[in-house]
Amino acid sequence: MLALVAGNGGLPGHLVRAVPVQPVLARIDGTSPEIGTELTFRLDRIASFMDALKARCVTELCFAGAVRRPEFEPGEAEARSQPYVDRIVAALEKGDDGALAILLQIFEAEGFVIRAAHELAPDLLPAPGVLTRKQPAPGDIEDANRADAALVAVGIADIGQACVVHQGQVVAIEASYGTDWMLESLVRRPDGSGGVFAKAPKPGQDRRVDLPTIGPDTATRVAAAGLRGIVVEAGGVMVLDREKSVQVADDAGIFLWVRRP
Numbered sequence: 001m002l003a004l005v006a007g008n009g010g011l012p013g014h015l016v017r018a019v020p021v022q023p024v025l026a027r028i029d030g031t032s033p034e035i036g037t038e039l040t041f042r043l044d045r046i047a048s049f050m051d052a053l054k055a056r057c058v059t060e061l062c063f064a065g066a067v068r069r070p071e072f073e074p075g076e077a078e079a080r081s082q083p084y085v086d087r088i089v090a091a092l093e094k095g096d097d098g099a100l101a102i103l104l105q106i107f108e109a110e111g112f113v114i115r116a117a118h119e120l121a122p123d124l125l126p127a128p129g130v131l132t133r134k135q136p137a138p139g140d141i142e143d144a145n146r147a148d149a150a151l152v153a154v155g156i157a158d159i160g161q162a163c164v165v166h167q168g169q170v171v172a173i174e175a176s177y178g179t180d181w182m183l184e185s186l187v188r189r190p191d192g193s194g195g196v197f198a199k200a201p202k203p204g205q206d207r208r209v210d211l212p213t214i215g216p217d218t219a220t221r222v223a224a225a226g227l228r229g230i231v232v233e234a235g236g237v238m239v240l241d242r243e244k245s246v247q248v249a250d251d252a253g254i255f256l257w258v259r260r261p
Contacts, residue, residue: 007065
């Protein structure tokens with residue numbers, strides 16, 4: 001039996017529609033998934049959560065959806081969960097990716113298999129190519145190359161998975177406030193318009209969880225920010241509602257390029 005541990009956004013709903021058997025549905029504490037859930041996952045109650053999963057014969061877990069760093073008091077964890085919480089808190093000092101790795105290790109040690117969202121719904125990862133009518137210009141290709149280097153640097157530092165580059169200059173980097181906030185901050189940018197929005201996984205990240213995602217809303221925000229297009233890493237960024245995403249991009253006159261790294 002599969003359990004879907006859902007955060008915000010449209011990804012959990014896409015997966016529910018994609019899998020042949022209805023999974024056990026849980027929400028991550030502090031999120032508001034677009035699907036109904038029967039369980040809530042809290043770090044300070046992780047032992048009880050695993051008990052609830054086992055009682056429902058769950059053997060596989062998929063974490064899907066946007067999540068911000070949880071707020072909780074480590075000293076207030078239930079007794080059986082305290083050793084797990086101590087490990088996660090220690091890992092947070094090395095960044096979110098380190099804590100996520102420990103979290104997965106905890107579940108795996110209890111016998112759960114972690115399934116990637118794109119493993120359950122392979123259509124989320126489009127083949128390489130330009131999906132839109134508009135094509136990248138030579139300057140866009142140069143900006144995409146610059147974005148590659150920038151995303152490696154910020155990814156190694158565990159900062160974010162997206163950036164904006166214009167005429168070879170990095171003008172915005174995704175951080176803790178997320179992609180939408182970054183793009184909205186560019187609506188009144190002083191240099192007018194132009195540039196590309198790029199998104200890719202962090203180097204070395206566990207691709208079973210937290211794989212970057214874009215969708216129709218991303219295309220809308222990229223156009224509103226005055227950018228020329230979107231560049232995502234082939235095999236590394238999921239595209240939700242691909243047909244609608246391409247249509248929004250086409251209507252806005254921007255490109256959507258699934259690019260080999």
